[in-house]
Amino acid sequence: MSFDLVLFGGTGDLAWRKLMPALFQAFRHGSLPEGGRIIGVGRDDLSAEQYRSLIQSRFDKVDLAKRPSAEEFARFAALLEFVRMDLSKPDDYAHLASSLQARNANTVVMYLATAPNLFTTICEQLAAAKLNTPYTRIVLEKPLGHDLASNRTINHTVRQFFEEKQVFRIDHYLGKPAVQNLFALRFGNALFEPLWRREHIANIQITISEDLGVEKRGAFYETTGALRDMVQNHALQLLCAIGMEPPINSHADAIRDEKLKVLRSLKPWTQESLTQDVVRGQYASGSIDGGKVPGYREELGVNPQSNTETFVALRTEIANWRWAGVPFYIRTGKRLAGRDAHIVVNFRPTPHAIFNSQIGVANSLVINLQPKDGLELHLLAQGQNNRQAKAGTAPALVPVQLDLDFDKRFGSERVGAYERLLLDVIDGRLNLFVRSDEQEEAWRWVEPIMNHWNSDAQGPRMYAAGSWGPSASSAMIARDGYCWSEES
Ligand code: BG6
Numbered sequence: 001m002s003f004d005l006v007l008f009g010g011t012g013d014l015a016w017r018k019l020m021p022a023l024f025q026a027f028r029h030g031s032l033p034e035g036g037r038i039i040g041v042g043r044d045d046l047s048a049e050q051y052r053s054l055i056q057s058r059f060d061k062v063d064l065a066k067r068p069s070a071e072e073f074a075r076f077a078a079l080l081e082f083v084r085m086d087l088s089k090p091d092d093y094a095h096l097a098s099s100l101q102a103r104n105a106n107t108v109v110m111y112l113a114t115a116p117n118l119f120t121t122i123c124e125q126l127a128a129a130k131l132n133t134p135y136t137r138i139v140l141e142k143p144l145g146h147d148l149a150s151n152r153t154i155n156h157t158v159r160q161f162f163e164e165k166q167v168f169r170i171d172h173y174l175g176k177p178a179v180q181n182l183f184a185l186r187f188g189n190a191l192f193e194p195l196w197r198r199e200h201i202a203n204i205q206i207t208i209s210e211d212l213g214v215e216k217r218g219a220f221y222e223t224t225g226a227l228r229d230m231v232q233n234h235a236l237q238l239l240c241a242i243g244m245e246p247p248i249n250s251h252a253d254a255i256r257d258e259k260l261k262v263l264r265s266l267k268p269w270t271q272e273s274l275t276q277d278v279v280r281g282q283y284a285s286g287s288i289d290g291g292k293v294p295g296y297r298e299e300l301g302v303n304p305q306s307n308t309e310t311f312v313a314l315r316t317e318i319a320n321w322r323w324a325g326v327p328f329y330i331r332t333g334k335r336l337a338g339r340d341a342h343i344v345v346n347f348r349p350t351p352h353a354i355f356n357s358q359i360g361v362a363n364s365l366v367i368n369l370q371p372k373d374g375l376e377l378h379l380l381a382q383g384q385n386n387r388q389a390k391a392g393t394a395p396a397l398v399p400v401q402l403d404l405d406f407d408k409r410f411g412s413e414r415v416g417a418y419e420r421l422l423l424d425v426i427d428g429r430l431n432l433f434v435r436s437d438e439q440e441e442a443w444r445w446v447e448p449i450m451n452h453w454n455s456d457a458q459g460p461r462m463y464a465a466g467s468w469g470p471s472a473s474s475a476m477i478a479r480d481g482y483c484w485s486e487e488s
Pocket of ligand 1: 229
């Protein structure tokens with residue numbers, strides 16, 4: 001099967017950091033279909049040879065194990081081409097069209113790794129140049145818009161020229177092996193399903209923490225913030241994976257229908273819950289790994305009075321029979337204590353204690369996404385000291401855990417998120433991509449938070465870089481009588 005992958009934003013940040021390394025891994029693993037071509041599109045006047053050298057120079061920054069040897073790069077580079085385009089000029093699309101028609105590949109993937117405000121123009125121009133054939137697939141990077149209205153405008157334009165089955169909306173969290181294992185855990189095993197409900201689960205916590213700051217993306221981040229950058233997409237997709245009903249089969253729409261139902265069931269915001277159940281924070285200077293780091297307002301491209309949030313913690317509920325009354329907590333932020341993404345499912349405590357130290361202690365299942373990828377089941381076991389227990393007193397129990405490390409178990413066979421998703425696009429598999437209605441529902445749900453913050457004079461709460469965020473985040477969860485996993 002031959003394919004042409006056209007990378008709009010071919011010299012941009014995403015192409016450098018994620019897409020090219022992922023395409024190279026797919027090439028190295030032998031999973032990229034033969035006869036493919038990767039066409040970088042950008043504004044610079046580069047020859048194919050210059051583009052290849054540019055890409056090669058960037059591989060110096062990739063982990064050693066994932067870096068190509070000179071011989072490997074030469075073979076990979078043979079797939080790379082470059083087309084200079086001004087994305088507003090019809091002639092440039094005509095030029096692209098002639099280069100694609102000359103080869104007549106079975107599949108043409110248009111990957112829009114550009115600023116979202118260019119998406120509608122690109123789609124319109126592609127259609128005007130008759131590049132929206134039935135063999136075309138279009139990939140849209142997040143953020144898709146900056147609110148519900150802009151998201152709908154993009155989706156509306158895309159729908160005019162492409163069918164939904166041709167549209168691949170990326171949320172790279174869905175491509176992470178750990179998230180696929182979460183689906184496997186829930187729907188490939190019968191063990192947890194009877195327990196996966198309000199009768200047995202006390203609360204669920206989703207944490208996506210990063211130790212990095214905004215790096216060189218200050219200007220982008222200023223108009224985005226953590227709510228749009230992480231909550232509207234990645235965190236809500238994780239919440240869907242945890243909360244959804246078992247789909248009727250593994251087809252894309254069966255899965256997406258169930259995720260959509262979760263998003264529709266999220267408890268609507270009220271003035272009271274917006275005040276009490278959402279915390280916005282911004283990092284001040286602090287220390288990471290023993291080194292001093294600046295605060296967000298001192299970062300390049302950031303307004304020194306900025307109120308943009310770099311941290312969000314919130315509490316919500318899924319209002320349906322399975323989950324009514326169970327709090328779901330989401331927390332994400334930059335410059336936190338570590339790079340750590342995990343989900344904790346806290347089960348209810350035993351109803352009656354016959355052992356010492358059992359009162360109030362409950363089991364939990366931890367789904368680790370990164371840097372570790374695995375599962376931990378926290379249980380209580382009989383320690384070694386029972387012989388010391390006085391006659392007539394109950395023996396004490398100690399916490400133990402079953403620990404499953406997927407990296408150790410599956411090792412080198414693992415495929416990274418972007419590699420997996422790019423191969424899925426080329427093969428036409430939509431399971432791990434987001435449908436427009438899901439995306440719109442997620443925007444609809446976060447929008448009251450954005451509106452509330454716009455009219456809230458208080459601004460974000462400051463937290464020291466290297467901490468777990470503002471204390472209000474712990475206070476929010478403590479109101480329900482719980483604490484975040486690292487505090488327990
Ligand atoms: C991206 C966000 O979608 O996800 C970034 O735009 C964030 O701000 C990144 O750093 C986190 O992804 P990962 O895979 O490193 O957890």
